Amino acid sequence: MPTYTAxxxxxxxxxxxxxxxxxxxxxxxxxxxxxxxxxxxxGRYEIGAYFTEKPNEIALALLAAVHGAQDFVVSExxxxxxxxxxxxxxxxxxxxRFFVYGSHDADKVPEGAIxxxxxxxxxxxxxxHGTTLGCLLALDALEKDGFHAKNTVxxxxxxxxxxxxxxxxxxxxxxxxxIDPIAVETARANVEGNDLAGRVICLExxxxxxxxxxxxxxxxxxxxxxxxxxxxxLAPDMGRNCAESGYAILSGILHEQADDVVSAYEAEGFSLRxxxxxxxxxxxxxxxx
Numbered sequence: 312m313p314t315y316t317a318x319x320x321x322x323x324x325x326x327x328x329x330x331x332x333x334x335x336x337x338x339x340x341x342x343x344x345x346x347x348x349x350x351x352x353x354g355r356y357e358i359g360a361y362f363t364e365k366p367n368e369i370a371l372a373l374l375a376a377v378h379g380a381q382d383f384v385v386s387e388x389x390x391x392x393x394x395x396x397x398x399x400x401x402x403x404x405x406x407x408r409f410f411v412y413g414s415h416d417a418d419k420v421p422e423g424a425i426x427x428x429x430x431x432x433x434x435x436x437x438x439x440h441g442t443t444l445g446c447l448l449a450l451d452a453l454e455k456d457g458f459h460a461k462n463t464v465x466x467x468x469x470x471x472x473x474x475x476x477x478x479x480x481x482x483x484x485x486x487x488x489x490i491d492p493i494a495v496e497t498a499r500a501n502v503e504g505n506d507l508a509g510r511v512i513c514l515e516x517x518x519x520x521x522x523x524x525x526x527x528x529x530x531x532x533x534x535x536x537x538x539x540x541x542x543x544x545l546a547p548d549m550g551r552n553c554a555e556s557g558y559a560i561l562s563g564i565l566h567e568q569a570d571d572v573v574s575a576y577e578a579e580g581f582s583l584r585x586x587x588x589x590x591x592x593x594x595x596x597x598x599x600x
Contacts, residue, residue: 322354327346330380335360341360352568406451409450461481467535478510487512530553535561543575546578
């Protein structure tokens with residue numbers, strides 16, 4: 312059975328959220344909608360909807376016009392097993408001692424590697440993206456230099472791959488949070504699949520906005536693999552929730568955005584310790600004074 316997508320863009324987040332809500336009310340109803348910041352530094356947002364029936368293009372055009380968006384681009388997708396397709400396309404990834412793989416590649420895990428299983432149906436944050444790869448390499452380097460995080464949190468955790476990586480190398484319990492409840496459920500499933508139940512605790516939170524995070528702070532290692540805008544907004548909270556001499560590993564940052572992020576965190580008492588580039592993305596390792 313074919314499926315359909317409809318996409319448009321807006322430069323205002325509130326309007327983008329309002330448009331997404333209205334799109335979810337049209338008939339035939341979409342089976343999924345979303346708003347995503349476009350990762351090119353433009354400050355624009357993409358509004359997407361997915362349909363199992365051909366969407367009402369007149370209704371979409373009217374909603375786009377009312378909200379000041381471009382016309383929706385509607386596309387028909389072929390009938391395809393997308394999970395099987397992703398499995399074929401996503402080869403395992405080595406990031407230092409870490410090895411990120413899908414269950415279909417379990418036989419490829421090298422002896423002695425720190426294995427992290429993320430299945431194709433949960434592909435965001437698998438290690439194939441330069442941001443996740445950069446964070447894993449930064450973690451590997453810190454641990455090799457003798458750092459031992461006893462209190463770790465992964466903010467905006469997605470699949471929880473970073474939190475799980477920390478739990479694989481250190482015995483302490485790790486917290487992982489995300490603003491998206493679906494991401495939290497995905498993270499919990501991944502934690503179970505990696506035999507880390509009780510070792511990585513997944514929470515729903517906007518930034519540090521969860522009582523369990525407040526109770527556990529300050530943290531000596533904070534991951535935040537998100538985007539420039541949220542990273543800048545979180546800088547004061549990062550300063551308040553990071554322990555003295557603790558580290559923050561930040562990514563989701565385009566190369567040309569990195570200086571702005573470094574400046575914002577230096578204002579909160581952090582110093583830049585490492586800056587790595589992978590593809591289009593920069594990963595920052597900062598230490599709080």
